[in-house]
Amino acid sequence: MTIDKTFDPAAIESRWYAHWEEKGLFHPERSDAEPFTIVIPPPNVTGSLHIGHALDDTLQDILVRHARLKGKDALWVVGTDHAGIATQMVVERNLAKEGIKRTDMSREAFIEKVWQWKAESGGTITRQLRRLGASCDWAHERFTMDEGFSAAVSKVFVSLYDEGLIYRDKRLVNWDPHLGTAISDLEVETREVQGHFWHFRYPLEDGSRYIIVATTRPETMLADMAVAVNPDDERYKALIGKNIRLPITNRLIPIIADTHADPELGSGAVKITPGHDFNDFEVGKRAGIKPTDMLNMLNAEARVVQTARQDVPDAFIGLDRFEARKVIVEKIEELGLLEKIEDRVIQAPYGDRSGVPIEPWLTDQWYVDAEKLAQPALEAVRSGKIKIIPESWTKTYYNWLENIQPWCISRQLWWGHQIPVWYTEKGDVIVAENEESAQAKAGQNAPLRRDPDVLDTWFSSALWPFATLGWPEKDPRASGRYPNDVLISGFDILFFWDARMIMQGIHFMKDVPFPKLYLHGLVRAADGSKMSKSKGNTVDPLGLIDKYGADALRFTLCAMESQGRDIKLDEKRVEGYRNFATKLWNAVRFAQNNNCTVNRNQQPPQATLTVNNWIIAETARTAKALDHSITDMRYDELANTLYHFVWNDFCDWYLELIKPILMQKEDQDQTQWQETISVLSWVIDQILIMLHPIMPFITEELWHAMGERDHELIVASWPDYQNWTVDESAQNKIDWLIRLITAIRATRSELNVPPSMKIPLHSHGVPEKTAANLEHFAPLLQRLGRIDAIHDEIAPKGAAAQIVVDEATFVLPLEGVIDLDAERGRLKKAIETANKEKIATEKRLSNPNFVARAKPEVVAENRDRLENFATEIEKLEAALARLM
Missing domain, CATH: 3.90.740.10 (Valyl/Leucyl/Isoleucyl-tRNA synthetase, editing domain)
Known part of the structure; x- marks a missing residue:
């Protein structure tokens, strides 16, 4: 197919997601492959996708898609939480519109109403996750109130009760008088x-x-x-x-x-x-x-x-x-x-x-002896069986578990897992997994009254890593699905969910539920303030997707996810990564227009040209760096590595360096042209594969736009860079060329040399290697650096700019090109102005009252300003120093 002139995310996203899901490409089917398992933090069934969900699920999807590309049997378990309080409130509000109170009906009738609501309206967030591109295994979607999960909940309660770890006690609780x-x-x-x-x-x-x-x-x-x-x-x-x-x-x-x-x-x-x-x-x-x-x-x-x-x-x-x-x-x-x-x-x-x-409020409730369950959970992290990332959260984890209080697990609601406890007329307590077992324990004719309370939602969600995989009917350890490979969650549920999964997982599965626990920060407004509806500064991820596309939002969240830091979400960043997607789109379109098509080889083509060997080596370096970033869970490094490679190395440099070969096909050696086309096609394939985990939609579209394929990109193979032959000398030569051209362009820009004016470049007494590079790359230097000639001699006397690259010094004569005195004056004045601003900012930040009283976002803004002034001064002083 021919790639359209305009990149339109909306036109491709819904089409490709429906295709992936229809073909079952999210479902693990590689039984002979290494399993990779991750479970989604189950969103409330009442919920809608908010920006925190978008971050959390993007980070997970990146790992899942990368695992598939690495040939693993990747399973992303998806599902929703029954959200006891939230769901009951929603259904009660709906009934109130009809003039009906919950207490006007029986418990059974109300619960039936809740199930009706779930069937009609409970799938909003799962539909929205599809908009984001989340490649979950929808064929095995779970719900914390489904039959199998409910059986697991009852079994856990009974087991903990029999072990003396669940008991009834009179203690203070947080009581909500409105909800009761x-x-x-x-x-x-x-x-x-x-x-x-x-x-x-x-x-x-x-x-x-x-x-x-x-x-x-x-x-x-x-x-x-x-x-x-x-x-x-x-x-x-x-x-x-x-x-x-x-x-x-x-x-x-x-x-x-x-x-x-x-x-x-x-x-x-x-x-x-x-x-x-x-x-x-x-x-x-x-x-x-x-x-x-x-x-x-x-x-x-x-x-x-x-x-x-x-x-x-x-x-x-x-x-x-x-x-x-x-x-x-x-x-x-x-x-x-x-x-x-x-x-x-x-x-x-x-x-x-x-x-x-x-x-x-002082009342009788059911409690878990969390202190006893906490000891193995503490040891799991201390011994390194679970690694918390960032490590700074480890101390907080220890502190909470070392001082843990009894966990109140009963709630006075109708919607939820009703506590599996029955009482006889004499007041005896019967704990059983179901009513039939309870009746058998009490005697067939003994009247029983069931405890009306339900379990805390967190009690059931604590079983998520193994109950979603079929426990207790089957052991997920046998299939290698337990422990899960990693858990990703917001730091704000470290105790309420993450720690409790660790406690229950170790207790019932005799192993940790995951070896890695990654805790991401909050998504804040652009000024650093916390998002809230009352402030009116919340961000709707679906609105951003409508405007810029899911790929741009995903890339933004990945690029800004730096371990231990909150994200200041600025819409301009999303717009910027939409531009990045557009640049990729146009680059692939340019390649297609120059006869590039599908390259089905995983190994790089044989190359003789320095520029082609360079881009092959850079592709290998990038794939290796991406693997390290994912292993270390450095999402910001992952995105920045890809951005630099695609935008700078590929689009800005490789395409520019090979244009003379592509654009003059008839005048070129056909061997060089054919080699370059082959390498270009291969590199595009590798880019689409490496970028796919973050930007799945545009990459899948371009993958097929390049020609007929025998498989979708989502199940392609990750670059096998370890078996590639890399020409390091080509890397060194092109890196040198790029640094020299970059320095020439920067000097011209800083000194206001007109873009249209070509000027000579002088070098004298440079090392033999540099002289050889100058001769070899002369046409490219002249075209990309706006150089009219390269001279191996001392520059003529007069005004000039000096450039140092490695061990060689280059001179750009500027006599008659610019007014040197005026330029020196301009640079000195700019340095003076920047220094004044820098000193004023330093003074402000050194004032303890300012730092203590100003809003955190204002302090952060001033620190950014200080860093920018320092960078600007360094740049201006370097420009001034170049003038001879």
Whole structure:
């Protein structure tokens, strides 16, 4: 086919993806090949593709496509998470439009509605992943609520329970009063809100004095159980062990010693409400208060209820927590016990989905003994069985697992994996994988009531690396699919998903789930600020794909993914890589117009011309560098290596260097022409193969545009560079030529030599090797450097520019070409101006107040400016030094 004049991504992307999927090219079929397996972090079934997904999935797709090209039996497991809270909220909202509440129907009827919604609307993100080019094995798409996966979840729960690693306990949880369920730390977002610090006077039992305590939540004082002071605080040592008479309730509570009380903060005394504060819960336990004895003054809707002590006045019963706050402050003031009120910015926890303040709530939940599961997970990283990339995250991983808390796995929802626990009428607990087994354990006629709670979504997703591969029905280790080869995820789910997969994988599969864990950063706005809908600075990846094509977006994300750094996504970068794709398109079109066609040889053609041997050697060097980049997971190096090779080496240099051969076919030695056409065709094939993992669409299109093929590019073979013969002398010669031409062009540009003007080049006394190169490459030097003649003699006296390349010095006479004095003045003035800006920027950055108070993106911008000024000054000074 003839390549169109204009590169139009939209015209080719949907066509090629449908073709790949229809032919089953994403499905592993090389049973005799080395397996390569990677699992996708399952997106929520309710979700849409956001820029974080685009980054995560692009990085994975690059590895999968590269593995296929290397001949491996590559499997990318794809699927979605049932997303308990998010999905239930979506379906409830839909029902509300019809005037129906979830509680108006049975649990079974509601769950049926959820499955209906999934069938109709739950595939949005998987369709969008196709737009991105993700080459997942869609034939075996998994869902965390499908039958096989659900069976795995039940088996894991029962096994952990039988081993004593799952148990029921009364502890504080993050309670969402709007959703009516416990939620994980990940589902809590901290917001800065304008609040107050209320200072209350708590009188001693004998009325001799009072202690001042401060709180941001006055309503919780109804459930206070102690006042804590630091054991070393001289002000209160004599009071430890005495009692406080709690205002309003008149209940006596002890003064206890605990280092949680900081003598330097406020009065040094802290009210302790173990049933409604995470820190207080730990203080209460240290003071000997059992969780079963801790007071709970709120119900599931965060309304005041009577405590076990029956001492809450009737006037407060039924009040919303914030209504109660107002009434309590008024009552304390009425009693003359309000010391003062301070305005204070409060870090308050909110539910990320409901948007309401989260309440620490004391309740019975199911827990996993995470501390025991964490020990093998710690050892796996310490011993090197799992390598975390970047390594800087290893310390964070250790810190979390070494201080891990019991994992609350129960949720008060209807949608999800219902906990496989049944209760008899006597209250006996029956744990079984299914109801039939539970009934058999209890006795055929024993009435059973199933636990209504469901499991935390992270509990099921922790099984993803092996449950998606058929466990427990079959052992994925037998096929070499477990451990998976690598896991890629955002650093923000290191604990909630990655670490839990490591724990469960080691426990049930007796091996780590993956040897490499790659954690990428966040995608931020161009100014470095965090993207958020409220700021209006979010980026829609599908919008970028519509505008610039999926290949350009993929290349941008790959090029900007530098280990340990967040990505500042600037649309101009995407536009720039769209231009890169266009340049490749035009280069291949140029080759096609010059009789290039398919080259079916994996080995490079035999070459005699220096320029052809050079590009073969550069192709080998590039393929080797790409393999190293992928092994080291240096995505930025991967993209930059390809960009430099394609744009600079191939398009800017190789095509320019061979144009005289291609454009003068009739006047050339046919052997040289045929060799060059053969090498050019072969190099294009290698470029398309090497670029394919990042830019799959344009490369597949050009692969077939070059002529008839017996296979698609997606299943081609990676360059076998280790078996190629490379002419290093050709590399050295062309590298020298490029450096000399580049230096000539830079000098002309810096000194404002008119582009149309040809000037002579003088060299005298150069080494024999350089003289031979000058003679051999004279036509190319004259054409590409705008040189009218090359002289092996000293340059005439007068104004001139000096160029040093390796051990040789070259001179460009400039007498009568430019005004040397004016040019020196211009350069000196430019250096002076740049120096002033550099000094001002250095002064700004050396100011601690500026660095501490300015926005991070502003500080980063100034550091970039400083680096740019330094580069500019160096360039200008080099230009000035060239003038003789």
